[in-house]
Amino acid sequence: MISxxxxxxxxxxxxxxxxxxxxxxxxxxxxxxxxxxxxxxVLQTGWELGILPGNIPEALGGLGETHSAVTGVLAYxxxxxxxxxxxxxxxxxxxxxxxxxxxxxxxxxxxxxPLFLEETPPPVTAALxxxxxxxxxxxxxxxxxxxxxxxxxxxxxxxxPLAEGAQWILVYAWNPxxxxxxxxxxxxxxxxxxxxxxxxxxxxxxxxxxxxxxxxVRVDAACRLGGExxxxxxxxQAHSRxxxxxxxxxxxxxxxxxxxxYAKQRVQFGQPIATKQAIAFxxxxxxxxxxAARLMVWEAAWKLDQGQDATRESYxxxxxxxxxxxxxxxxxxQTLGGYGxxxxxxxxxxxxxxxxxxxxxxxxxx
Amino acid sequence: xxxxxxxxxxxxxxxxxxxxxxxxxxxxDARYYDEHEHERPHTFITxxxxxxxxQQKRQLDRMTAQARGEVPEKKREGPGIIYxxxxxxxxxxxxxxxxxxxxxxxxxxxGAAIEAVGTPxxxxxxxxxxxxxxxxxxxxxxxxxxxxxxxxxxxxxTAVLDPQTNEWILNGEKIFCTNGxxxxxxxxxxxxxWATVDRSAGRAGMKPFxxxxxxxxxxxxxxxxxxxxRASDTATIVLKDARIPYDNLLGSPEVQRRxxxxxxxxxxxTFDASRPLIAASxxxxxxxxxxxxxxxxxxxxxxxxxxxxxxALSAVQRDVLEMEAQLRAAWLLTLRAASMxxxxxxxxxxxxxxxxxxxxxxxxxxxxxxxxxxxxxYSCEWLVEKWMxxxxxxxxxxxxxxxxxLIVARRIxxxxxxxxx
Numbered sequence: 001m002i003s004x005x006x007x008x009x010x011x012x013x014x015x016x017x018x019x020x021x022x023x024x025x026x027x028x029x030x031x032x033x034x035x036x037x038x039x040x041x042v043l044q045t046g047w048e049l050g051i052l053p054g055n056i057p058e059a060l061g062g063l064g065e066t067h068s069a070v071t072g073v074l075a076y077x078x079x080x081x082x083x084x085x086x087x088x089x090x091x092x093x094x095x096x097x098x099x100x101x102x103x104x105x106x107x108x109x110x111x112x113x114p115l116f117l118e119e120t121p122p123p124v125t126a127a128l129x130x131x132x133x134x135x136x137x138x139x140x141x142x143x144x145x146x147x148x149x150x151x152x153x154x155x156x157x158x159x160x161p162l163a164e165g166a167q168w169i170l171v172y173a174w175n176p177x178x179x180x181x182x183x184x185x186x187x188x189x190x191x192x193x194x195x196x197x198x199x200x201x202x203x204x205x206x207x208x209x210x211x212x213x214x215x216x217v218r219v220d221a222a223c224r225l226g227g228e229x230x231x232x233x234x235x236x237q238a239h240s241r242x243x244x245x246x247x248x249x250x251x252x253x254x255x256x257x258x259x260x261x262y263a264k265q266r267v268q269f270g271q272p273i274a275t276k277q278a279i280a281f282x283x284x285x286x287x288x289x290x291x292a293a294r295l296m297v298w299e300a301a302w303k304l305d306q307g308q309d310a311t312r313e314s315y316x317x318x319x320x321x322x323x324x325x326x327x328x329x330x331x332x333x334q335t336l337g338g339y340g341x342x343x344x345x346x347x348x349x350x351x352x353x354x355x356x357x358x359x360x361x362x363x364x365x366x
Numbered sequence: 367x368x369x370x371x372x373x374x375x376x377x378x379x380x381x382x383x384x385x386x387x388x389x390x391x392x393x394x395d396a397r398y399y400d401e402h403e404h405e406r407p408h409t410f411i412t413x414x415x416x417x418x419x420x421q422q423k424r425q426l427d428r429m430t431a432q433a434r435g436e437v438p439e440k441k442r443e444g445p446g447i448i449y450x451x452x453x454x455x456x457x458x459x460x461x462x463x464x465x466x467x468x469x470x471x472x473x474x475x476x477g478a479a480i481e482a483v484g485t486p487x488x489x490x491x492x493x494x495x496x497x498x499x500x501x502x503x504x505x506x507x508x509x510x511x512x513x514x515x516x517x518x519x520x521x522x523x524t525a526v527l528d529p530q531t532n533e534w535i536l537n538g539e540k541i542f543c544t545n546g547x548x549x550x551x552x553x554x555x556x557x558x559x560w561a562t563v564d565r566s567a568g569r570a571g572m573k574p575f576x577x578x579x580x581x582x583x584x585x586x587x588x589x590x591x592x593x594x595x596r597a598s599d600t601a602t603i604v605l606k607d608a609r610i611p612y613d614n615l616l617g618s619p620e621v622q623r624r625x626x627x628x629x630x631x632x633x634x635x636t637f638d639a640s641r642p643l644i645a646a647s648x649x650x651x652x653x654x655x656x657x658x659x660x661x662x663x664x665x666x667x668x669x670x671x672x673x674x675x676x677x678a679l680s681a682v683q684r685d686v687l688e689m690e691a692q693l694r695a696a697w698l699l700t701l702r703a704a705s706m707x708x709x710x711x712x713x714x715x716x717x718x719x720x721x722x723x724x725x726x727x728x729x730x731x732x733x734x735x736x737x738x739x740x741x742x743x744y745s746c747e748w749l750v751e752k753w754m755x756x757x758x759x760x761x762x763x764x765x766x767x768x769x770x771x772l773i774v775a776r777r778i779x780x781x782x783x784x785x786x787x
């Protein structure tokens with residue numbers, strides 16, 4: 001039955017995360033962007049919300065009842081509303097945890113799931129993106145070659161969040177023997193693995209990201225996620241797109257809220273600029289795009305929860321959000337005019353961050 | 367009920383029948399009625415009348431029983447699906463042919479106005495005709511005038527009470543009245559005419575009057591020759607000293623008071639229900655165009671992949687994916703607006719969002735479809751060019767895209783209609 005109402009538990013989660021986003025994240029987001037990192041205590045408080053372990057079923061080593069993409073996107077929208085860098089940082093462990101939930105073998109879950117029940121966020125991440133303008137997730141140049149009961153990984157990755165000091169990195173690579181993309185659990189200190197200097201990006205500047213060189217990095221066969229089956233990369237990507245899109249909805253919502261407040265108090269020609277249709281209509285268009293985007297995200301997430309193939313829905317939702325997020329954050333900058341371009345105001349940061357969403361194609365599997 | 371996009375079983379079943387009608391009757395006749403403007407789609411009307419009649423009978427009987435205090439204790443689990451079912455139906459019928467869909471014999475907007483503000487006696491007197499008989503009956507709403515389009519408060523049609531006969535005397539000209547001729551000349555129908563009892567009173571002076579077929583002084587001056595939805599009847603109604611009974615003024619005494627805008631608000635509330643339907647109708651046309659484009663592209667060996675980065679797509683593939691995403695976005699907004707009605711929630715904002723988005727999207731999608739199919743898309747050999755013409759009305763009637771944006775803007779900014787004009 002078509003319905004648009006979160007459950008009571010979901011509503012409580014939304015409110016909890018929203019409180020955190022509003023009171024803990026937003027007040028420090030500007031300084032975090034300028035300084036390149038969020039304060040450790042803000043990250044710790046965020047981890048203690050238990051969003052990730054709460055969304056992993058107990059049977060698979062988590063604390064929740066089921067894994068629900070819908071519950072996930074409801075929380076992620078609030079995190080995105082707080083700050084995109086913070087959201088990606090906080091959910092970085094999910095880059096490994098959710099693929100484990102979806103495709104991990106029993107032995108892999110047994111070994112790794114306890115990491116996600118720790119009181120502090122585990123230093124784990126994933127590496128997917130490669131430094132090519134024609135990068136495509138299903139056409140990876142990083143390879144995993146089977147040799148003597150293990151795999152040799154070779155390639156070059158970028159935009160790997162929190163790679164410096166990571167204990168485990170889930171590396172996606174082309175597996176020629178299986179004829180598919182696979183994920184490999186690689187120790188952060190594995191010989192042949194080099195973490196490059198921290199990257200400087202246009203946006204999400206509070207999220208430390210790095211390049212990664214893999215030069216004949218050897219892993220055991222048991223480190224292939226999903227064992228002999230490997231992974232269902234389509235499904236992992238669908239989860240990833242939906243989660244990223246939800247973050248985008250939060251970014252948009254924050255930008256519109258700010259622009260609406262500003263437009264109502266900014267007086268020009270003797271009237272608040274919000275009373276002019278040129279401004280009011282732009283904001284109305286933004287409001288429509290945000291609601292539409294959210295519904296598309298919800299539908300794709302719901303489909304995932306039904307166990308159905310959500311490739312199409314998640315793809316369209318992500319495409320939609322990528323464009324809408326830039327449009328809405330740009331409209332927010334435009335509403336503030338000159339002030340919108342000044343870094344003291346948050347809207348230019350949101351525009352920079354929004355553009356990153358389209359770039360992080362398949363980065364975050366949160 | 368948790369977040370879900372599962373179409374209820376009852377709607378699925380209804381849709382099977384609706385689809386059979388849409389693909390079996392409406393599609394094959396679509397070009398004919400586009401080329402023979404003002405001819406009536408008899409097959410469609412004949413087939414839909416018994417269904418609409420019986421449905422309207424059930425609704426009316428229920429309303430009457432409620433008015434008598436005999437509320438049938440029908441235990442149902444959760445909220446109803448009336449509006450949800452309607453948007454799915456409108457979408458499917460419009461996928462068949464939106465022009466014919468608009469000729470569906472129902473009380474439609476007149477019915478909505480009567481249901482919103484009519485007394486039990488008025489409901490019975492005016493709506494019973496839609497619930498019985500072998501001959502189809504139409505209802506219509508006459509609001510627009512040459513000088514009053516989006517600004518409905520500017521209407522000039524007057525209603526003056528003749529105290530001697532206790533009749534209202536109506537004078538004025540109404541234009542763009544959908545199904546006006548069907549209601550007044552081709553059936554025993556009704557038109558809800560908006561007139562002012564006091565031009566100086568603005569909206570408070572505006573009241574809805576029911577004009578029945580056969581009323582002397584009421585003439586259909588012309589029917590419009592249009593860009594699209596040609597099968598639909600768009601009439602100009604002239605009222606010249608048209609006398610109607612006092613009790614044809616819709617509403618309780620409260621609504622009828624000279625100093626209240628309750629009647630006007632009632633009319634505006636009907637938009638909350640009609641806008642999601644128009645949005646749904648737009649979606650049907652858009653889906654028809656999208657499906658057709660994909661089919662023709664597939665014949666040329668062009669498939670639409672899901673999951674590739676944008677740079678790995680051709681321009682045509684990008685366009686089609688964008689069409690699909692935009693249609694989905696507008697459709698989900700439409701479902702939400704309808705679902706809220708079923709839940710008894712106030713949905714003015716969401717209805718306007720859906721309508722503004724759907725009107726804009728379907729206009730763009732159908733224009734794109736003609737573009738993508740090149741000279742053959744422009745040719746009347748296919749229906750795409752017709753869909754482009756049909757689609758445009760959705761961004762105009764039941765409030766233009768701009769009026770709906772204005773409503774959205776006021777809501778999100780917390781402004782009244784005076785603060786944001």
